[in-house]
Amino acid sequence: MTGALGREVDPVRLFAGWGGTSPSAARPARPDGDAAIGELFAHAGAEGRPLVARGLGRSYGDAAQCAGGTVVETDGLRDVEIATPVDGAVRVQAGTSLDTLMRALLPLGWFVPVTPGTRQVTVGGAIAADIHGKNHHRDGTFAAHVRSATLHTPTGTHEIGPRSDPELFWATAGGMGLTGIVSSATVALVPVESAYMVVDTRRADDLDEAVAALAEDDSRSRYTVAWIDCLARGRHLGRAVLTSGDHARVDALPARRRADPLRFSPRPGPRVPVTPPPGLLNPLTVAAFNEAWFRKAPRRRQGEVQHLTTFFHPLDGVRDWNRLYGRRGLLQYQFVVPFSAADTVRRVLERLSSAKVASFLAVLKRFGPEDPGPLSFPMAGLTLALDMPAGSPGLGPLLDELDGEVAVGGGRVYLAKDARLRPDLVRTMYPRLDEWRAVRDRVDPERLLTSDLDRRLGLGGGRTAGPVPKAAEAGRSATGGGTRR
Numbered sequence: 001m002t003g004a005l006g007r008e009v010d011p012v013r014l015f016a017g018w019g020g021t022s023p024s025a026a027r028p029a030r031p032d033g034d035a036a037i038g039e040l041f042a043h044a045g046a047e048g049r050p051l052v053a054r055g056l057g058r059s060y061g062d063a064a065q066c067a068g069g070t071v072v073e074t075d076g077l078r079d080v081e082i083a084t085p086v087d088g089a090v091r092v093q094a095g096t097s098l099d100t101l102m103r104a105l106l107p108l109g110w111f112v113p114v115t116p117g118t119r120q121v122t123v124g125g126a127i128a129a130d131i132h133g134k135n136h137h138r139d140g141t142f143a144a145h146v147r148s149a150t151l152h153t154p155t156g157t158h159e160i161g162p163r164s165d166p167e168l169f170w171a172t173a174g175g176m177g178l179t180g181i182v183s184s185a186t187v188a189l190v191p192v193e194s195a196y197m198v199v200d201t202r203r204a205d206d207l208d209e210a211v212a213a214l215a216e217d218d219s220r221s222r223y224t225v226a227w228i229d230c231l232a233r234g235r236h237l238g239r240a241v242l243t244s245g246d247h248a249r250v251d252a253l254p255a256r257r258r259a260d261p262l263r264f265s266p267r268p269g270p271r272v273p274v275t276p277p278p279g280l281l282n283p284l285t286v287a288a289f290n291e292a293w294f295r296k297a298p299r300r301r302q303g304e305v306q307h308l309t310t311f312f313h314p315l316d317g318v319r320d321w322n323r324l325y326g327r328r329g330l331l332q333y334q335f336v337v338p339f340s341a342a343d344t345v346r347r348v349l350e351r352l353s354s355a356k357v358a359s360f361l362a363v364l365k366r367f368g369p370e371d372p373g374p375l376s377f378p379m380a381g382l383t384l385a386l387d388m389p390a391g392s393p394g395l396g397p398l399l400d401e402l403d404g405e406v407a408v409g410g411g412r413v414y415l416a417k418d419a420r421l422r423p424d425l426v427r428t429m430y431p432r433l434d435e436w437r438a439v440r441d442r443v444d445p446e447r448l449l450t451s452d453l454d455r456r457l458g459l460g461g462g463r464t465a466g467p468v469p470k471a472a473e474a475g476r477s478a479t480g481g482g483t484r485r
Contacts, residue, residue, distance in 0.1 A: 207238025
């Protein structure tokens with residue numbers, strides 16, 4: 001079928017987040033430039049059909065879905081050739097992935113300012129989720145390095161940045177695509193001498209030791225992170241493997257690496273070919289993995305040279321790794337609490353360990369100061385992220401209780417990862433929500449920009465497009481629906 005913008009599109013398609021828990025049906029659209037985005041908004045206004053942008057679909061929950069509306073896929077807004085950086089920054093289209101940026105810019109001696117645990121994130125998505133990495137304590141979020149961006153809204157096109165309409169810029173950073181569609185951005189880069197990292201690794205036998213070690217590593221390293229064993233109990237609660245690192249200078253590389261130190265051409269790794277039966281990731285298998293992972297880590301090793309893909313993006317080496325969690329999908333639960341409420345992390349780990357919740361991807365980090373974004377996630381404190389099989393018995397009520405702990409401690413959950421938060425907690429976790437709504441209403445008074453996340457949490461009172469199509473309900477049934485209420 002030919003769409004309104006002259007591109008071949010399916011009439012309706014199921015869209016889901018990386019967790020696969022709550023798919024919904026929507027009409028896809030693929031604009032290839034600024035004019036086409038303007039057309040999309042004109043059609044949306046005329047039809048009263050809501051829309052939301054979607055990058056590479058790596059939000060875990062329902063942020064890039066719009067049941068009964070239009071999902072604007074930004075893969076047509078993608079640079080084929082990346083321009084040479086000028087004044088330490090590069091202008092790129094918003095559908096360009098961090099992987100593409102790294103392949104183009106690392107050979108020139110430049111690295112992205114912030115990267116999450118995957119390169120498969122678009123620049124537009126990085127701004128919408130205001131992503132963070134292992135260097136937040138030093139460098140802040142991705143948006144902190146965006147000098148300007150072109151934002152299309154139902155009321156017009158805006159050039160925004162920290163100095164140009166900063167109110168709209170910071171509402172867009174972390175605004176989960178609900179203030180408009182970013183078509184391009186100028187991003188400041190980090191100069192590097194190689195595609196390698198100098199990495200220190202050490203073990204911590206319990207949570208107190210892990211938290212203290214993270215603080216020490218933060219004081220001397222640009223990038224720090226701790227893997228946490230969520231099934232450890234008693235005196236080993238919160239035992240961890242910590243890694244910290246910095247970009248390697250050429251003179252730190254082995255001789256064989258110095259001839260071409262900026263070479264960066266990672267090959268796609270193996271693909272998980274099938275979705276395994278339910279129960280593959282259970283407390284027994286995850287406990288065995290956690291024990292092996294902890295024991296194989298050195299008590300302390302310093303100065304190891306690693307390729308940056310090993311340090312930053314190990315999961316990118318396994319394509320479709322989310323299939324390992326089975327047909328019901330997975331939930332990633334990530335929260336942050338201020339340092340004054342750090343004991344919340346201990347209580348969460350105690351509850352998870354007692355309930356034998358299987359999570360072998362559990363990551364603890366320290367955040368630096370928060371940025372001005374009303375819906376931006378990071379704040380100065382500790383953040384814990386966990387991947388868990390959706391549909392595990394008792395998981396929904398348990399996470400509801402943990403949400404309460406986080407809220408009481410003055411913390412919040414990450415909207416880019418969320419698939420099941422109760423709407424009554426949003427205002428507590430994001431107390432500047434009304435400030436964000438006022439900015440959103442300035443550029444989208446009819447609230448055409450809407451997502452399933454927006455409707456579920458009542459972020460901005462987004463419009464509906466009638467009942468969810470039956471195809472979406474069938475999809476939810478197939479995945480088990482996670483813990484969504």
